[in-house]
Amino acid sequence: MYLKRFRKGFALLLVVCILAAGANPFVSHADQVSDLKQSIADKQEAIDEANKLKKQLQSGLTDVKNIISGLEKSKNNLAAYISELDTSLSLAQEKILELTTLITDKEAEIKKTTEELNEAIQTEQNQYEAMKNRIRFMYEQGETMYLELLMSAQSFGDVLNKADYIEELSAYDRRMLEEYQATREYVEVCKAQLEAEQVLLEEAKKDVEAEQQALETLIAEKEKEIAAYENDINNREKLLKEYEAEIAAQNAEIKALEDAVAAEKAALAAATQRKYDGGIFAWPAPSYTRISDDYGYRIHPILKVQKFHNGVDMAAPGGSPILAAYDGTVVSAAYSSTMGNYIMIDHGDNLYTIYMHASALYVSKGQEVVKGQKIAAVGSTGRSTGNHLHFSVRLNGSYVSPWNYLSS
Numbered sequence: 001m002y003l004k005r006f007r008k009g010f011a012l013l014l015v016v017c018i019l020a021a022g023a024n025p026f027v028s029h030a031d032q033v034s035d036l037k038q039s040i041a042d043k044q045e046a047i048d049e050a051n052k053l054k055k056q057l058q059s060g061l062t063d064v065k066n067i068i069s070g071l072e073k074s075k076n077n078l079a080a081y082i083s084e085l086d087t088s089l090s091l092a093q094e095k096i097l098e099l100t101t102l103i104t105d106k107e108a109e110i111k112k113t114t115e116e117l118n119e120a121i122q123t124e125q126n127q128y129e130a131m132k133n134r135i136r137f138m139y140e141q142g143e144t145m146y147l148e149l150l151m152s153a154q155s156f157g158d159v160l161n162k163a164d165y166i167e168e169l170s171a172y173d174r175r176m177l178e179e180y181q182a183t184r185e186y187v188e189v190c191k192a193q194l195e196a197e198q199v200l201l202e203e204a205k206k207d208v209e210a211e212q213q214a215l216e217t218l219i220a221e222k223e224k225e226i227a228a229y230e231n232d233i234n235n236r237e238k239l240l241k242e243y244e245a246e247i248a249a250q251n252a253e254i255k256a257l258e259d260a261v262a263a264e265k266a267a268l269a270a271a272t273q274r275k276y277d278g279g280i281f282a283w284p285a286p287s288y289t290r291i292s293d294d295y296g297y298r299i300h301p302i303l304k305v306q307k308f309h310n311g312v313d314m315a316a317p318g319g320s321p322i323l324a325a326y327d328g329t330v331v332s333a334a335y336s337s338t339m340g341n342y343i344m345i346d347h348g349d350n351l352y353t354i355y356m357h358a359s360a361l362y363v364s365k366g367q368e369v370v371k372g373q374k375i376a377a378v379g380s381t382g383r384s385t386g387n388h389l390h391f392s393v394r395l396n397g398s399y400v401s402p403w404n405y406l407s408s
Contacts, residue, residue, distance in 0.1 A: 274348030340382025
């Protein structure tokens with residue numbers, strides 16, 4: 001009778017233990033607790049990193065006032081002023097890109113942490129219910145079951161064995177309590193990580209707005225200085241000469257690049273050379289809103305004389321993509337005070353495209369690009385008074401209308 005009741009009680013105890021252990025009762029509790037503690041340590045490290053990064057964000061914003069104040073001495077030399085200001089513009093644009101990437105990463109991490117938190121809460125609830133059942137069972141049958149276990153012993157050695165069983169059950173209870181406590185701690189650290197990540201996300205969003213405002217302020221300051229310089233009637237003759245000199249310098253720089261490519265091709269005459277197959281160009285500024293200045297001769301808005309405009313100006317938002325118009329090789333990806341950040345691509349058969357005033361360049365000299373590939377971002381670097389892409393096409397050493405190659 002005692003033996004029958006013991007077996008029934010022990011079977012029920014075994015079921016309760018399995019419920020408390022979870023889906024796999026044979027997994028080491030020590031391993032589970034160790035894994036939880038490691039996860040807690042990892043998440044605490046992530047919290048510390050998020051807090052550290054938040055402090056860095058708060059102290060790393062562009063100081064517009066200091067930049068403008070520091071440029072006062074350069075205003076007498078417009079080219080130097082533009083170059084120095086463009087450096088600040090590029091840094092601000094880089095910060096915006098970094099912050100935008102951080103926001104995307106944090107949103108993904110918050111989603112992951114939320115899923116981990118929900119899973120941990122469910123595990124905690126399951127463990128809590130299992131422990132309640134275990135405690136209830138031990139309260140109702142624990143002492144009687146242990147007594148029956150000892151009374152059923154057939155020998156002194158059997159008594160010792162039964163005592164070992166009882167000790168193992170007690171140790172099991174202690175391990176389950178330790179795992180439950182670790183799970184609760186893991187839930188709390190998940191909540192703390194989620195809160196830290198959300199705070200960092202909001203800080204990054206706020207900083208993006210601040211950096212965007214700083215960028216717009218610097219561009220406005222640049223536009224004001226260029227306009228003031230150009231509108232000064234005393235500078236009109238000087239400005240005309242400077243304009244002609246700048247265009248000549250641009251042409252000389254572009255011509256030098258073309259000559260360098262021609263020399264390289266001549267040296268590799270025996271090798272297969274790139275050929276332009278006559279295809280239609282991709283639209284290089286897909287986010288453009290309007291053509292702000294077309295190709296050809298027109299009355300210069302400031303100089304009030306007829307001047308040749310060697311490309312098409314596509315007004316587009318700052319930071320929007322600039323695409324390679326066609327397959328080719330990057331001949332140059334550099335900066336000049338007139339063209340700003342610019343790219344020149346060789347398409348074969350002495351056909352080149354040029355992309356000016358970019359805020360950022362994503363390709364480098366010698367790189368192969370394909371039609372429609374993102375190569376830069378729209379900006380207002382160089383002699384520019386607003387975000388736009390100046391897109392030019394050269395054939396056999398001369399500028400030609402981009403409309404000959406674009407699908408209007």
